[in-house]
Amino acid sequence: MNVDTAMKIIVKPYITEKTFAMIENENKICFIVELSAKKPEIAEAVNTLYKEKVIKVNTARTIYGKKAFVQFESTEKARDLATKIGML
Numbered sequence: 001m002n003v004d005t006a007m008k009i010i011v012k013p014y015i016t017e018k019t020f021a022m023i024e025n026e027n028k029i030c031f032i033v034e035l036s037a038k039k040p041e042i043a044e045a046v047n048t049l050y051k052e053k054v055i056k057v058n059t060a061r062t063i064y065g066k067k068a069f070v071q072f073e074s075t076e077k078a079r080d081l082a083t084k085i086g087m088l
Contacts (some may be wrong), residue, residue: 008043009037014067020088025071026071027078029087033059033068042068052081
């Protein structure tokens with residue numbers, strides 16, 4: 001997957017108090033993603049953009065769009081990525 005396609009899939013990070021707690025407790029970061037994106041595509045897009053290995057992806061459709069809860073290997077990886085993309 002190229003970077004342009006990955007940027008179309010991952011729209012932006014979703015930041016709330018609950019998502020901050022998810023970073024620390026569950027090693028997860030929440031993103032708003034393209035409505036038509038599938039879980040494997042989301043995992044590949046995160047890997048392409050941020051060079052981090054994704055363990056699991058859960059999705060939910062909300063009034064804000066489609067959210068993807070992306071789980072990483074460890075809290076350090078999730079925290080480092082959140083800092084790198086400006087969430088923390």
